[in-house]
Amino acid sequence: MSGVEESLAELRQAFKSGQTRSVSWRKSQLRAIIDLVQDNEENIFRALYQDLGKHPVECYRDEVGVVLKSAKYSLSFLEKWMAPKKGRLPLLFFPTSGEVMPEPLGVVLIFASWNFPLTLALDPLIGAISAGNTAVLKPSELTPACSSFLADTIPRYLDCRTIKVISGGADVGGRLLQQKWDKIFFTGSPRGGRIVMSAAAKHLTPVTLELGGKCPAILDTLSSPSDITIAVKRIVGGKWGPCGGQACIGIDYLLVERKFASTLIDLLKLTIKKFYGEEPQNSKNMCKIINKAHFERLRNLLEDPAVAASIVHGGSLHEKELFIEPSILLDPPLDAEIMTEEIFGPVLPIITLSNIQESIEFINSRPKPLAIYAFTKKDSFKRQIVSETSSGSVTFNDTMVQFLCDDLPFGGVGQSGFGRFHGKYSFDAFSHEKAVMTRGFFPEIEPRYPPWNGFKLRFIRLAYDFDYLGLLLLMLGLKR
Known part of the structure; x- marks a missing residue:
């Protein structure tokens, strides 16, 4: 029996014992996650810097703070979520009682992504624990320092009979997918999502896929100079701020009316300079590209002659440091790879339109995105975006903040994924709602x-x- 099979057998036995169903076990593990993060904050900062070059402030904003908030939120509402809900039954069946009872699925597998290696590992795990499951966590091999941190630290804080970390590369991931699970939660690329779905289909295993896609931002005409300034700051923050543009919900491209393009580009340049300085490659406020392969992929996108001709800012590459300067493109060819594939890097194409209303048709002509961002003060345009487009989420007049809201579901639609998590939605993702009916x-x-x-x-x-x-x-x- 392999190590993977032995771990799975131990987890199944632990789940069968019923210990993970108790409120006390679930709360103890959630408190352990809080202790783990609080006790090891500096170690987390070092690991994230080593793997991605993240500044401690960004580490806390996007990783440490997110996990602490999520665990504390789940602790606060856990007993309410676990309580059976009364069901309304037809009077014809009187006297009869009915309720909906959440129960854990069993042994679950969580694949974490590399761009937020702490958040995308521990946030789904919080949901799995809250729902009463045993779990295997597979960190990304692309962030070896963070993977080692999780593998070394989780067994010291959490119940190692019920929660296990299995590290390794694609071969380990493949062996894990050969096993039978009660749920698979995957965060990654659409290509990886297809591999997971194909493996899960063999056992009819339910899956949650948190994928990506080309998330658009729409910038409508704003009359107030202060509104424009804030919008541009939030656009720069939503494009280059999270992991140097390597975020599934980061802005992929920007739609704007042609008459405003030159003014917008000037404002973007000024804001980039304010955030990252005259020489961004020397800044400590922007992450590096994750590895050489991703760097070469982005280089190839930018060195397409038709794309290179559209560069209006940036474009310099620093291979040794795996750093690409914040770059802006103006109207690159729509059939170029940079406009058909998710960029996942610090490059922002600006697509100009004669009228901002055309943005609806532009978005609808492409696969459904994980998020749509729109900066507008027009209520009619907001209603049009909500009713006439489909996406995992829509956020007006800001970027990225929807991910931090535990009361809002996070997830994709169509090619950007399916299933949802955060707060109660994470609890639901790892639960089965069982109907219980009693008659005389x-x-x-x-x-x-x-x-x-x-x-x-x-x-x-x-x-x-x-x-x-x-x-x-x-x-x-x-x-x-």
């Missing part, structure tokens, strides 16, 4: 049984159409 032996509804006749058809029709009249007939004993 009296009264009996004789018209439900053959032999059939006209009266029984009228009775059943009446019971479906007018539930209270069906009950009345039953109580009067009108049966034949």
Whole structure:
């Protein structure tokens, strides 16, 4: 038996014992995650800097703070989420009780992504624990320092019989996918999502796929100079701020009216300079590209001659440091790879339109994105975006902040993924809602049984159409 199989067998035995179903176990593990993060904050900062070049402030904003908030939120509402919910039943079945009872799925597998290696590992794990499951966490091999940190630290804080970390590369991921799981939660690329779905189909395993896509931002005409300034800051923050543009919900491209393009580019340049200085490659406020392969992919996108001709800012590459300068493109060819594939890097194409209303059609002509961002003060345009486009989420007048809201579901649609998590939605993602119905032996509804006749058809029709009249007939004993 391999190490993977041995771990899975131990997790199944632990789940079978029933210990993970108790409130006390779930709360103890959530508190352990809080302790783990708080006790090891500096170690987390070092690991994230080593793997991605993240500044401690960015580490806390996007990783440490997110996990602490999520764990504390789940602790606060756990017992409410676990409580059975009463179900409304037809009066015809009186006296009958019904309830919906959440139960854990069993042994779950969580694949974490490399761009937020702490958040995308521990946030889904919080949901799995809250729901009462045992779990295997597979960190990304692309962030070896963070993967080692999780593998070394989690067993010291969490119950190692019920929560296991299995590190390794694609070969380990492949062996994990060969096993039978009760749920697989995957964060990554659409290509990886297809591999997971294909493996899960063999066992009919339910999956949650948190993928990516080309998330657009729409910039409508704003009359107030202060509104424009704030919008541009939030656009720069939403493009280059999270992991140097390597974020599934980061802005991929920007739609704007042609007449405003030159002014916008000037404002973007000024804001980039303010955030990252005259020489961004020497700044400590922007992450590096994750590895050489991703760097070469981005280089190839930018060195396409038609794309290179559209560069209006940036474009310099520093291979040794795996750093690409914040870059702006103006109207690159729409059939170029940079406009058909997710960029996942510090490059922002600006697409100009004669009228901002054309943005609706532009977005709808492409796969459904994980997020749409729109900066506008027009309520009618907001309603149009919500009603006429499809995406995982829509955020008006800001970027990225929807990810921090535990009361809002986070997830994709179509090619950007399916399933959702955060807060109660994470609990639901790792739970099965079981219907429980209890009846007595009296009264009996004789018209439900053959032999059939006209009266029984009228009775059943009446019971479906007018539930209270069906009950009345039953109580009067009108049966034949």
